[in-house]
Amino acid sequence: MTLQDRHRPLTRPAYGRRPECWVPLGAGTNPDAFGLRVGSVPLETGGLLPDVVVAVQTWGTLAPDGSNAVLVEHALTGDTHVVGPPGPGQPTAGWWPGLVGPGAAIDTDRWFVVATNVLGGCRGTTGPATEAADGQPWGSRFPEVTIRDQVRVEALVADLLGIPAWALVIGGSMGGMRAAEWVATYPDRTRAAAVVAACGAATADQIAWGQAQTLAIEQDPDWRGGDYHRSGVSPDQGLGLARRIAHTTYRSAPELEERFGRSPQPGEDPMRGGRFAVESYLDHHARKLSARFDAGSYVTLTRAMATHDIGRGRGGIAKVLRRYTGDLVVAGVDSDRLFPLELSQQLAAAHGRRPAAVIESAHGHDGFLVEVDQVADLVSGQLARLASRHHRRVG
Ligand SMILES: CC(=O)SCCNC(=O)CCNC(=O)[C@H](O)C(C)(C)COP(=O)(O)OP(=O)(O)OC[C@H]1O[C@@H](n2cnc3c(N)ncnc32)[C@H](O)[C@@H]1OP(=O)(O)O
Numbered sequence: 306m307t308l309q310d311r312h313r314p315l316t317r318p319a320y321g322r323r324p325e326c327w328v329p330l331g332a333g334t335n336p337d338a339f340g341l342r343v344g345s346v347p348l349e350t351g352g353l354l355p356d357v358v359v360a361v362q363t364w365g366t367l368a369p370d371g372s373n374a375v376l377v378e379h380a381l382t383g384d385t386h387v388v389g390p391p392g393p394g395q396p397t398a399g400w401w402p403g404l405v406g407p408g409a410a411i412d413t414d415r416w417f418v419v420a421t422n423v424l425g426g427c428r429g430t431t432g433p434a435t436e437a438a439d440g441q442p443w444g445s446r447f448p449e450v451t452i453r454d455q456v457r458v459e460a461l462v463a464d465l466l467g468i469p470a471w472a473l474v475i476g477g478s479m480g481g482m483r484a485a486e487w488v489a490t491y492p493d494r495t496r497a498a499a500v501v502a503a504c505g506a507a508t509a510d511q512i513a514w515g516q517a518q519t520l521a522i523e524q525d526p527d528w529r530g531g532d533y534h535r536s537g538v539s540p541d542q543g544l545g546l547a548r549r550i551a552h553t554t555y556r557s558a559p560e561l562e563e564r565f566g567r568s569p570q571p572g573e574d575p576m577r578g579g580r581f582a583v584e585s586y587l588d589h590h591a592r593k594l595s596a597r598f599d600a601g602s603y604v605t606l607t608r609a610m611a612t613h614d615i616g617r618g619r620g621g622i623a624k625v626l627r628r629y630t631g632d633l634v635v636a637g638v639d640s641d642r643l644f645p646l647e648l649s650q651q652l653a654a655a656h657g658r659r660p661a662a663v664i665e666s667a668h669g670h671d672g673f674l675v676e677v678d679q680v681a682d683l684v685s686g687q688l689a690r691l692a693s694r695h696h697r698r699v700g
């Protein structure tokens with residue numbers, strides 16, 4: 306525990322079945338999030354990951370019967386800070402601005418909203434940069450974790466919070482993978498799910514892009530086989546390169562053409578060693594991510610996305626989805642080249658209840674973050690259906 310941690314007030318949230326499990330998070334994490342010690346977690350690949358702590362942020366009030374809880378799932382480099390400004394310990398503003406709050410689409414006067422940082426992440430939840438029992442960072446010893454493991458950890462969080470079933474699990478991209486996995490692993494604990502810009506199983510194309518990113522990091526000499534955390538130097542070059550590759554896939558080619566075309570970065574001449582504006586844009590995003598994200602987590606989470614398959618060991622995706630009787634909304638972005646709309650349409654067709662919703666955006670995969678008003682419309686409709694069903698039941 307650092308000096309700064311000791312000075313952080315330990316005001317545990319006033320809910321949950323096991324208040325003794327709440328722990329303060331370390332310095333450099335979202336000050337509005339708390340740690341929840343969920344214990345040892347059995348992993349899909351075998352073995353137990355001991356003493357897992359999960360960063361949790363909440364909004365609103367949990368109903369006494371735990372029936373009004375909504376889980377919001379972040380994407381690859383996100384965190385628990387769904388809405389709100391940046392500040393000390395929280396370098397980024399909320400990634401779904403305006404979606405959660407009093408009177409918002411996920412209205413916190415009605416719903417209790419939970420956001421957890423994912424297993425293997427670096428924003429408060431146990432991951433490669435976390436200290437293991439020997440006081441050394443897990444580093445290369447951190448095990449392979451799957452989307453299914455991450456969802457199991459979230460179920461342990463729900464147990465500790467006193468949430469028997471989520472009213473809604475919603476997420477985009479890697480968060481959408483976890484929302485889909487909730488439907489598959491815990492259909493009875495997921496009354497509704499919104500799977501946005503995601504898929505039921507990673508495609509060859511996604512795995513291929515992920516491999517290039519992972520290799521970019523692993524080939525940085527500062528990676529040190531994954532054990533760089535105590536060296537004082539992190540593989541920022543590799544992580545930056547990974548982000549450039551990823552970010553290009555997150556945006557659409559027409560958008561890049563429209564925004565940047567062949568323009569040089571102002572003051573630079575691409576014919577004389579200078580950069581094109583689009584190169585400068587990618588350099589900017591590379592630098593920003595390297596400053597805020599752990600390379601080990603990036604590799605771990607990229608691998609988790611590659612092995613994502615809600616049908617694994619369950620007879621396939623269609624079989625899994627057909628038996629889901631909850632309210633499933635699947636939505637894709639029409640210009641997404643990484644998670645093409647067809648993947649959402651296939652997922653919706655496999656469920657067989659309603660077609661995939663289309664988020665219209667020029668921004669490609671990142672449309673699920675940029676077009677927050679369209680996500681808000683989807684989620685408002687879904688929550689209204691849930692609320693009216695609830696009223697019919699109790700009315
Ligand atoms: C759940 C989650 O996914 S959490 C993670 C989400 N957040 C992130 O990934 C953070 C990284 N940001 C992004 O991915 C995207 O910016 C989004 C999706 C959040 C928002 O997209 P947009 O609003 O379209 O932002 P855009 O991609 O245009 O980037 C804007 C940035 O590029 C910079 N930029 C634009 N052109 C250039 C250029 N030629 N040279 C250098 N920088 C440039 C802008 O100054 C701006 O910088 P800032 O973000 O530091 O203020």
Ligand SMILES: N[C@@H](CCO)C(=O)O
Nearest residue numbers: 380381382383478479
């Ligand atoms: N820009 C998002 C998109 C990934 O799906 C992120 O960094 O998490």
